[in-house]
Amino acid sequence: MKVVDCKGLTCPKPVILTKKAVEDPDFDEIEVxxxxxxxxxxxxxxxxxxxxxxxxxxxxxxxxxxxxxKGEIKKVDEPVVCSISNISVDQGLTYIISSDKLGTGDDKLGAMLMKSFIYSLTEITEKPGTVIFLNSGVKLTTEGSDVLDSLKKLEELGTEILSCGTCLDFYGLKEKLVVGSVTNMYTIVEKMNATKTIKI
Amino acid sequence: MKNILITFDSTNYAIQCEAVLKEKGIKGQIMPTPREITKSCGISIRVDYEEIENIKGLINDGKIKVKMLYSFGEERIFEPIL
Structure with a gap:
């Protein structure tokens, strides 16, 4: 089987190479x-x-x-849109999430709103460069959190995920961090000073 | 990957449904109701399409109260499931 090895290549190269291989008259089976x-x-x-x-x-x-x-190959002539590459990560934007709930009021509602908020971050095209989790916010980045999938996706797309070390320690979650890394207050303050910061 | 989107008449029903899904071991992802469906700030739950029979069962048993079910894939076209 022919192998189209696109390791290290970014959009649109892999699609162009795949297209070439698929439109080759000898095409039968390939691995990309x-x-x-x-x-x-x-x-x-x-x-x-x-x-x-x-x-x-x-x-x-x-x-x-x-x-x-599987049959006739359809010619795809539209230009390759590097759709996911349209995602931009704004290094000058930091979110501080200081609670595992969004807003004040009912806790059940707050927890649900937070899940909805974090999920929506995975879908919007402009993403914050850094998201810092403080106080009970660290419950979102650790074992048992319902938003781990979303946060992992966000991290994969280029957003830095940081959890406050003091807070992890306080809640006994130091060994339970699942996404991102541990940070301390100096880094948090520097980030706040250097970037546009939005406190959630 | 095909998914089901569950929408609700009230946020309380969404909270209730999330708890029921958790109890049944069905993976549900809380997400904002897509703008294609409603302009208001609604909460929906996304589950794998494989769970369709389980979801229908929960509705028939009165365990969850839903407004609508939609199927959707990556292209985000929401088709009502009757």
Missing amino acids: IVDNQASRENVKKFLQSANVDFNMEEKDGLYHFYAKK
Whole structure:
């Protein structure tokens, strides 16, 4: 099986190489390897519109597409849109999340609003460069949190996730951090001074 | 990946549904109700499409109160499930 190795390549290169391989008259079966989410999405989109059978596996941080001819290959002529690459991470923007609830009032509502808020961060195109979790906010980055998937996705897309060490320690969560890394107050203050900071 | 979007008539029903799903071991993702569906700040729950029969069962048993169910994939086209 022909292997299209796109490790280290960014959009639109993996799609261009995949397209070339698929439109080759000898195309029957190929494996495409990409190493980032944007390329993964773009290659997937391309294979779908080209009418190719495929499945995708994730192995050690690499995405392997196994594509197989199933019939007439559809010519995809529209330009490659590096859609996920449209995502911008604003290094000059920091969010401080100082509670595991959003807003004050009913705790159940607050917890739900926080989940909704963090989920929406994964979908908007302009993302904060850094999100800092303080006080009970560290319950969101540690074991048992309902937003770990969203935070992992955010981190994968380039946002730095930081949890306050003092706070992790206070809540007995030091060993339970799942996403991002530990920070201290000096770093937090420096971030606040150097970037536009929004306290959630 | 195909998903189900569950919408609700009230936020309390969403909170209740989240608790029921947790109890049943069904993975539910809280998300804002997409703007395509409502302009208001609504809460919805996303679950894997595989759970459709379980969700329907919970509705029929009166365990959860929903407004609508939609199916949607990555292209975010929301189709009502009757």
